[in-house]
Amino acid sequence: MDLFDELENVASRLETVALSGCQAPEDPNGKDNSPAQILRIKEKMANQCFEMQVKISAEKLKKSCGEQESSRDMSECESEIEEARINHCNKTLALQRMQIWWGISERLKKNDTESEVLKASAKHSLELSSKILEVQQESSEIQDQVFQLQKKRLDLKRLIHEKMKEMEELKRMREHPEEGKYKKALEKGQEYLQKYQKMATMTQNVLQTGETAVDRYDSFVSVTISIFFRCK
Structure with a gap:
């Protein structure tokens, strides 16, 4: 039986006890439906709710941490890409200078x-x-x-x-x-x-x-x- 169904059953029996002069009837299934049992069920439900809240908070924290890490990784990737682009431009300019000087030196070797x-x-x-x-x-x-x-x-x-x-x-x-x-x-x-x-x-x-x-x-x-x- 589900916990909520059991709690509803206990509540109905408490209502019956109150109407019959505060004498708790015996459960045909042999279960204890005393107020102590109701309090235990309530405490159990509170614990389950607390565990669910902890899990939800952990999921939210994990999600936020994942977003921060992804943002940090994105900024690092952008800086690496910018650095690689600058290095590529510098190397391209150096190569072009070398090609120009090589062309000039080869041209100077000719007698025209x-x-x-x-x-x-x-x-x-x-x-x-x-x-x-x-x-x-x-x-x-x-x-x-x-x-x-x-x-x-x-x-x-x-x-x-x-x-x-x-x-x-x-x-x-x-x-x-x-x-x-x-x-x-x-x-x-x-x-x-x-x-x-x-x-x-x-x-x-x-x-x-x-x-x-x-x-x-x-x-x-x-x-x-x-x-x-x-x-x-």
Whole structure:
């Protein structure tokens, strides 16, 4: 007999007991239909329901874990495919370069008009490359010289600032009655100030000349590079 049918039978017998003065009739099949038996059946049903809930939760968790793993596997596969595609593109470019250089080298081995033109272009390109390297080296040297001049200029500015402070100190001392005592020192300070102002002016002129030379070299390098790519 099914559990629900048995429970229904017990419930009907409990109703009969209640109507007959709370005396439980005997079951013709010999089964115990007491309230304790009903409670045991109820507990058994609760356990079965709990087990069913556990199984359902486990199935849901397993399904969600499977979806997460599949999503992670999909992202890993996509990254691997992208990496393989990039490697394929890089190898294809390298192979194309090798094929181009091999074709050029084979063409240069021939003694015809086109090979002579290619040889002349290659020679001209090498000359332009060496010239660009020389100009870059000269430009770097000029930039170093300009940096040193700027450093000296900063030193002169700092020294002039110190001398100006000394001049201000001498002017403050000049306000005292002993003006004649510090007159020579004041004149000497003014001479120093004029001297360093002239030096600062000369340094500024040199820096402007160096910056003009650097600009000329930069323009020359730009023109040379454009000629080099046009020859290619």
